[in-house]
Amino acid sequence: MAVVVILVLLALGSVLFHVLSPWWWTPIASNWNYIDNTIIITFWITGFAFVAVVLFMAYCVLRFRHRPGATADYEPENRRLESWLATGTTLGVAAMLTPGLFVWHQFITVPEGATEVEVVGQQWLWSFRLSGADGKLGTTEARDVTPENTLGLNRNDAAGLDDLIIEGGELHLPVGKPVKILLRSVDVLHDFYVPEFRAKMDMVPGMVTYFWLTPTRTGTFEILCAELCGTGHPQMRGTVVVDTEEDYRTWLSEQQTFSQLSASASSGASKATAVAAATAQ
Amino acid sequence: MTIATVFLAAVAAVIVWWLAHQQLLSKPWLEVGHAYDRRREPMPPAKIGLAVFLAVVGSLFSLAISAYFMRMASSDWGQLPLPGLLWINTGILALGSVALHAAKLESQRRHDEATRTILLAALATGLAFLTGQVLAWRALTAAGYFLAGNPANSFFYMLTGMHGLHIVGGLFALGRLTARAWSVPLDRRMRLSIELCAIYWHFMLLVWLVLFGLFSGWAGNVVDFCRQLLT
Amino acid sequence: MVDVRSGIGEALPPPEVEDVELYHPHSWWTRYVFSQDAKVIAIQYGTTATAIGMVALALSWLIRLQLGFPGTFELIDADAYYQFITMHGMIMVIYLLTALFLGGFGNYLIPLMVGARDMVFPYANMLSYWIYLLAVLVLVASFFAPGGPTGAGWTLYPPQAVLSGTPGGKDWGIILMLSSLIIFIIGFTMGGLNYVVTVLQGRARGMTLMRMPLTVWGIFTATVMALLAFPALFVACVMMLFDRLLGTSFFMPAIIEMGEQLQYGGGSPILFQHLFWFFGHPEVYIVALPAFGIVSDLISTHARKNIFGYRMMVWAIVIIGGLSFIVWAHHMYVSGMNPYFGFFFATTTLIIAVPTAIKVYNWVLTLWRGNIHLTLPMLFALAFIVTFVNGGLTGLFLGNVVVDVPLSDTMFVVAHFHMVMGVAPIMVIFGAIYHWYPKITGRMLNEVLGHIHFWVTFIGAYAIFFPMHYVGLVGVPRRYYELGETTFVPESVHDLNAFITVAALIVGAAQIVFLFNLAWSLRHGREAGGNPWRATTLEWQTPETPPPHGNWGKELPVVYRWAYDYSVPGAPEDFIPQNHPTPGRLSHEGAS
DSSP: OHHHHHHHHHHHHHHHHHHHOSOOOOOOOBSTHHHHHHHHHHHHHHHHHHHHHHHHHHHHHHHHBOOTTOOOOOOOOOHHHHHHHHHHHHHHHHHHHHHHHHHHHHHHOOOTTOEEEEEEEETTEEEEEEOOTTSOOOOBOGGGOBTTBTTOBOTTOHHHHTOEEEESSEEEEETTSOEEEEEEESSSOEEEEOGGGOOEEEEOTTSOEEEEEOBOSOEEEEEEEOSOOSTTGGGOEEEEEEEOHHHHHHHHHTOOBHHHHHHHHHTSOOHHHHHHHHHHO | OHHHHHHHHHHHHHHHHHHHTTTTTSOGGGOOSGGGOOOOSOOOHHHHHHHHHHHHHHHHHHHHHHHHHHHHTSTTOOOOOOOTHHHHHHHHHHHHHHHHHHHHHHHHTTOHHHHHHHHHHHHHHHHHHHHHHHHHHHHHHHTTOOTTTOHHHHHHHHHHHHHHHHHHHHHHHHHHHHHHHHHSOOOHHHHHHHHHHHHHHHHHHHHHHHHHHHHHTHHHHHHHHHHHHHO | OEEOOTTTTTTSOOOOOOOOOOOOOOSHIIIIISOOOHHHHHHHHHHHHHHHHHHHHHHHHHHHHHHHSTTSOTTOOHHHHHHHHHHHHHIIIIIIIIIIIIIIIIHHHHHHHHTOSSOSOHHHHHHHHHHHHHHHHHHHHHHHSTTOSOOSTTTTOTTGGGSTTSTTSSSSHHHHHHHHHHHHHHHHHHHHHHHHHHHHHOOOBTOOGGGSOHHHHHHHHHHHHHHHHHHHHHHHHHHHHHHHHHOOOSSOOSOEETTEEOSOOSOOHHHHHHHHHHHHHHHHHHHHHHHHHHHHHHHHHHTTSOOTTHHHHHHHHHHHHHHGGGOGGGGOTTTTSOTTHHHHHHHHHHHHHHHHHHHHHHHHHHHTTOOBOOOHHHHHHHHHHHHHHHHHHHHHHHHSHHHHHHHTTBHHHHHHHHIIIIIHHHHHHHHHHHHHHHHHHSBOOOHHHHHHHHHHHHHHHHHHHHHHHHHHHHTOBSSOSOOOSOSSSOTHHHHHHHHHHHHHHHHHHHHHHHHHHHHHHHHHSOBOOSOTTOOOSGGGGOSSSSOOTTSSTTSOOBOOSOTTOBSOTTOSSSBOOTTOOOOOOOEEOOOO
């Protein structure tokens, strides 16, 4: 009998925990509320299935537990029941998969005119690169990485000279504008993860990965690394600030270009190398 | 992973074909009595065991070949020139395969003396093949094609090495068998062992031919051709 | 429909199953140590797996202590923490679960359940265990090697796995880990050939495939899958060893390590992930399918009712096994692979849910109108269904590509896979041990200790992993040594983490009760007799208990019926053993 009580308590307790617990996702700050909606649909369907199965089991144990003289039925199969259950399950699965695939299609289709922003991961630091006046990001090459050029920009590519480089600082994004985030790593796997954006993607050395989003509210959010990248993995934090258009322009004008940074680096003490040296220790 | 998936699909087809003969649609609760067991003349377990093992080996090589094609797509790939010696090695391996096939036939005809001689010859071809492979490696390193120099080189050494180790394992079994064959008269079990060795050798020859085709670039052309057919 | 159907098909001659010539031990050493008897090998596998499993359990305590009370224990620094999670994961998945289900239960049950005297290749079977032991020892050696074991996470992703930023990356840790896996796979292949060929060739007369207990079906299918999937891990390990030791660039792109250019170039880390998960996903089912099979038999026996929809159960096992080879990339939705693969892999992944759900329905429908004896094996079977359904349903979140994006690499994933391939299969292992211990030793396990063990383990494990999903939902990433200061995680999550840790410590301690019970009952347990559960399958019909070498005495059993003749109407008892030759019986067919 204890089993029946425990099974019922477990099913109901799980539902109560879900409803009453203060632990829920952090308020969203991007256009991916579609993802949240798909999760909620999935919660409804799976929650129903879980409670139904456990309560049915509890009922069976209560009703058909061994009593002296009782015998079990002999019922090898029941094709009609089995096909009903299989059909119901298939419908439930389809109800979760279909919206999921539609949202995925949106997720991987970057809208025309999205601004490209590059995020570069290295152990254990985030850097960012925005296109300069020409609106284009220059090419990069891991072989070109030096203490003065930690992002490995190609010096012979004119498109890269005016790129804005932010090492270890904050990334700012304008609110309401779609951004395509290009992800790159110069050492190991990392994963660009901002909980409020919902989206995340691995950064793989040797290739460029991407995802896109439209920030929907201003604020300061934390960047975490979500792919185990060595001992310093949990310390690999950064900040992304979603600004109004006006604030964003101001911030943009304060950033240094690649050629400015190179010039100051060759003159000696550069903030960038100091940061790089600090992380190398 | 296409190659590995295709290989596994072939294995799956064999499994499905076999399952189709096992009355999976019958209702076992309605059938009482031992007469429902329709197994006929059973195959020797060792033969089935070898077949399953070869499926495992096939899976190993097809996965490695999948990796080969995926890595090949990268820009730093530089095909290495194959030493002509490999043609001779291929011939020697094929000769070993033929020899073992002959040994199997001779043993079934109860020609014990001939079987023994041919087994020795097969053993010799196996050793010659391995020596030839080592010489090919040396020729390549002498020409500056080192293991870590280029991914094509790495795959060449790794795949030939893996194949070579399988031949070494085969030679170990074949050596024991030959030694026993020379000391006692051939019986049913030993004839079975000879047959198993022959099957193993044919399979290893097949694997080698695939690898050889891969290194010489033909396999790549075939794959490209298949892609064109599909698109 | 009531029909008398015996005697149909008598026209065909009964097939002869050749009796085999047995290996005979000559001394104590060859009887108990270098034994070729599958039952001894099973116990050796079981003991070794349990021993190394206890190490992994202790590691999980240390992991939880750090997560529940960060900064309290100086012993656990970041390096140690990553080494603990890596070893915990690898040991539990490969060296405990795979080895115990296939090497342990497979070896003990396959020959007995199909009516064979032993495995078909006993010598290879013995080698399989000793090679497995070697693999375990190499793994353990890495704890004592300079630099300690690898801390790359159990997925061992390159390039970090072989670089200095990861513990053991430039020391012995990763080398020993990869070597141990290679050795394990070689050993497993030898055992696996045995399990497969014994099922194919060693079945007793009358034992058709559709009369095999689902336990055998589960272990058989899982072994076939393991034989085909482990080569992927083998290739990946060999290639990574080459990269680490010989400087090749299979997986290694051009990399800057701590400001320094390395010699590598052009390799693809994603290639490793494909190979790893091509093995890794079938691996989930390699653990799950034997559990599915065993739990079906436990439920049927202890509910005194035939398993509902036996044929569907068999087909589902085979279909799940096949499908599991084409879903691997659902572990890689956010890995940077071609995003269009997401459509295919999300679809195949969610399709697997259908046969899996059918299995769940059939388990609970077996309880319906049963005669449920709430024995310990039955309790564990019920606990399995609860935890498996819970963990399986959260799999629908993670398999659905777009839902996976926010949840991947969070504690939600950790909670999901622990529930579905940690807790659930281990519930089955416990149930199976309570069920078959009487056959293995001739004595029953103590009931009181068993109930303490069950309740603490079941409720405790649920209390660990159910709330953990919500830690992940909040957004806490997995594999974080410490969360530190964050803006999006409420303070209360730390209390929840502390609660989970306390639950984990209690559940771990309950396993000591279990081990004590195993040892104590060996001498003091109640005498079991040959068939204490009144079960139908062949292993309970051996002439002696525990079964001696050769299992069956003078004559091999002959099988006359399927494995689930419980509560047959008109039968004198509520079970008819598979080797019971009563010629006629009334049989019902379900409404169809």
